[in-house]
């Protein structure tokens with residue numbers, strides 16, 4: 079009896095494993111033609127200034143609508159693509175599209191918002207990456223100062239040091255802003271944070287969620303470090319008014335999250351950037367509350 083159950087379970091497990099493996103293989107293969115097949119698009123999520131509610135930039139988030147699997151989240155397919163050189167092609171597609179979209183945004187008044195593009199550490203290791211970015215900027219006409227590249231803390235890992243600091247230095251010298259994404263979740267080295275040309279840190283949304291239980295220490299620490307190094311602070315994953323108010327009180331510079339605005343299709347943004355956004359008044363006016 080047990081033996082039969084065991085074997086049944088084993089068969090089920092093998093089938094499950096096989097179909098998961100199958101999906102991974104299909105996705106890794108199909109993504110190569112996804113761009114040409116019109117299955118990829120970018121959604122944009124604003125990052126706003128706490129000071130005045132201005133849209134500082136819009137982050138491009140990759141969306142893939144697979145003909146059989148439907149919407150596949152980037153957290154599932156990006157790691158698959160990172161296992162091959164395909165990430166370089168996909169990354170170039172994203173950059174190209176994001177920069178040309180950003181060229182179509184119109185400002186009511188004041189500065190145009192920048193566009194933030196997520197970049198894999200594999201792309202940064204590619205010796206051709208910097209030139210590719212320069213080419214895309216000149217082809218689309220986007221000023222480098224309107225481009226933010228979001229990198230993760232993997233750029234701080236010692237085995238990446240050489241190549242990556244060269245690339246980041248070149249990109250920064252062009253006037254592009256370098257932002258560290260998901261700050262606090264990975265390998266952080268204060269000396270590297272200081273040595274590399276970093277402009278901003280994006281405090282990971284897990285710490286923002288922690289505010290609900292009064293866990294402020296990590297965010298306070300991150301803000302302190304950022305101030306000392308002259309970096310801008312951005313909080314990601316802000317979902318509630320109370321989180322936004324707490325971040326405001328702690329002195330974060332910029333906010334991003336569902337509370338402010340969900341990621342939107344590019345077409346919906348065009349006529350409205352940068353001042354369509356309505357922030358709750360409590361965030362816009364007055365000095366930070368005392369606590």
Ligand code: C2E
Pocket residue numbers: 123138139140151152153156172196197198228259260283314315316317334335336337341
């Ligand atoms: P990320 O760069 O940290 O982007 C933030 C993710 O959080 C996005 O998920 C966004 O939709 C989601 N998000 C935004 N506001 C909130 C909120 O208030 N609450 C919660 N729970 N989530 C929120 P998405 O679009 O699924 O992207 C996931 C990750 O995939 C990104 O994390 C980024 O690491 C990666 N990714 C997305 N697009 C690209 C790309 O073009 N290239 C590369 N290399 N990676 C990308």
Ligand code: MG
Pocket residue numbers: 137196228259
């Ligand atoms: Mg990001």
Ligand code: MG
Pocket residue numbers: 259260280314
């Ligand atoms: Mg992020």
Ligand code: MG
Pocket residue numbers: 259260282283314
């Ligand atoms: Mg994140």
